[in-house]
Amino acid sequence: MNKLRDHRVKGYNFIQAILFMGIHFPIGIISGYSLLNYVTIFLVGYILGFIYKKTSSIWAPTIAHSVYNILIYLRQ
Numbered sequence: 001m002n003k004l005r006d007h008r009v010k011g012y013n014f015i016q017a018i019l020f021m022g023i024h025f026p027i028g029i030i031s032g033y034s035l036l037n038y039v040t041i042f043l044v045g046y047i048l049g050f051i052y053k054k055t056s057s058i059w060a061p062t063i064a065h066s067v068y069n070i071l072i073y074l075r076q
Contacts, residue, residue, distance in 0.1 A: 013049035020045030044068060 021042045028037060048061040055061075 016049050017042050017045035
């Protein structure tokens with residue numbers, strides 16, 4: 001039963017990563033993102049979902065997202 005639950009969690013995380021990418025889609029259109037940018041956004045969303053699953057707290061992925069955004073901003 002644990003295996004089935006693990007597959008469901010991975011499936012839900014995949015769906016939320018696609019939604020995360022979709023939320024960032026309008027910014028990508030304006031900024032002229034390439035396919036690689038969208039793949040990166042998807043992976044970040046997937047990792048944030050994994051962080052949420054491991055910590056059971058919305059604060060951990062929120063802080064991770066903030067740190068990621070700061071690093072991207074400083075890189076420019």
